[in-house]
Amino acid sequence: MSETQVQVDARALDAKTVAASAPAAIGMSAAEYYRQIAPTLLPHLRGRSVVLKACANGTQEGAQGESRGAAVLPIPPSLATHRLAYGDREPVECCVIPNPSALQCVGMLGAELHVLPARDEADARPAAIVFQLEPTPPAGMLECVGIALDLRDMFGEVGLRCWAKTCGGQGLHLCVPLNTPATFSQVRAFARMVAETYVNRYPDMATTSARKQVYPGQVFIDWQANQEEQPSLCVYSLCSNGRQTTVSTPVTWREIKAVWMRQEESPLFGPDQVIERVASKGDLFEQVLAVQQRLPV
Numbered sequence: 001m002s003e004t005q006v007q008v009d010a011r012a013l014d015a016k017t018v019a020a021s022a023p024a025a026i027g028m029s030a031a032e033y034y035r036q037i038a039p040t041l042l043p044h045l046r047g048r049s050v051v052l053k054a055c056a057n058g059t060q061e062g063a064q065g066e067s068r069g070a071a072v073l074p075i076p077p078s079l080a081t082h083r084l085a086y087g088d089r090e091p092v093e094c095c096v097i098p099n100p101s102a103l104q105c106v107g108m109l110g111a112e113l114h115v116l117p118a119r120d121e122a123d124a125r126p127a128a129i130v131f132q133l134e135p136t137p138p139a140g141m142l143e144c145v146g147i148a149l150d151l152r153d154m155f156g157e158v159g160l161r162c163w164a165k166t167c168g169g170q171g172l173h174l175c176v177p178l179n180t181p182a183t184f185s186q187v188r189a190f191a192r193m194v195a196e197t198y199v200n201r202y203p204d205m206a207t208t209s210a211r212k213q214v215y216p217g218q219v220f221i222d223w224q225a226n227q228e229e230q231p232s233l234c235v236y237s238l239c240s241n242g243r244q245t246t247v248s249t250p251v252t253w254r255e256i257k258a259v260w261m262r263q264e265e266s267p268l269f270g271p272d273q274v275i276e277r278v279a280s281k282g283d284l285f286e287q288v289l290a291v292q293q294r295l296p297v
Helices: 015-020 027-045 100-107 141-157 184-201 253-262 271-281
Strands: 005-008 011-014 050-054 081-084 092-095 111-115 128-135 163-166 172-177 219-222 238-240 245-247
Touching (some): 027 100, 027 271, 100 111, 141 219
Antiparallel strands (some): 005 011, 050 111, 163 172
């Protein structure tokens, strides 16, 4: 096999052809990042349906938070694909990324990895409850950090633990793992109750309204990501804040509290920093895959 080919599922994909469709500034560096992070990232992709989205480089308008406006990338022909249809919505074209070669192939596109919420296609139940905290200027990471700490305490009151990660922009994503039987309707009802309870307590700080209705300085608590057809940015995926390529990075509650106490904006993490963090701290999202929690009755 030539040096310009990547072997995926016993078939070869011409790397020059793939790289031609990727932003030149990030294509190969993205592939190298995904190569190094593969042992940590692949368990979070196991069995998951993945949607590939464009990760804009620092000179282009990038993805903010959930990258709703980011273009969906065509899936390389060497990857297994399938289409998922939900009601009368357009089918979602997905792929699976089962091994390091497939991940590096995707990296050559400079792709963001967005995963469907079910742990696998055969067992279409939500693996976790997710909340996306998206600030509207002049609000920023500090406001998201304060709300994240409050929500963590709310979950603790009903016996639930949650984890946090950055999302490329100035927001945070919160994940409450379940890994126990629950339906999407149950998860959505709980997520909506939590978000609306918080907004009722602090109406000047947060909102659950659509982005176009958010007032400046508020944080949008997006609970509606808990739908079976809604992909969300995968942990350790590359992403962009419009100025630089970053990584959706797990952060500890100690780190989050330290940001709040210092009243300083939290730095974003680039690929090199994430590789170093994993080497020193391990996978801070590892327990999300295994911990079992039940929705409160």
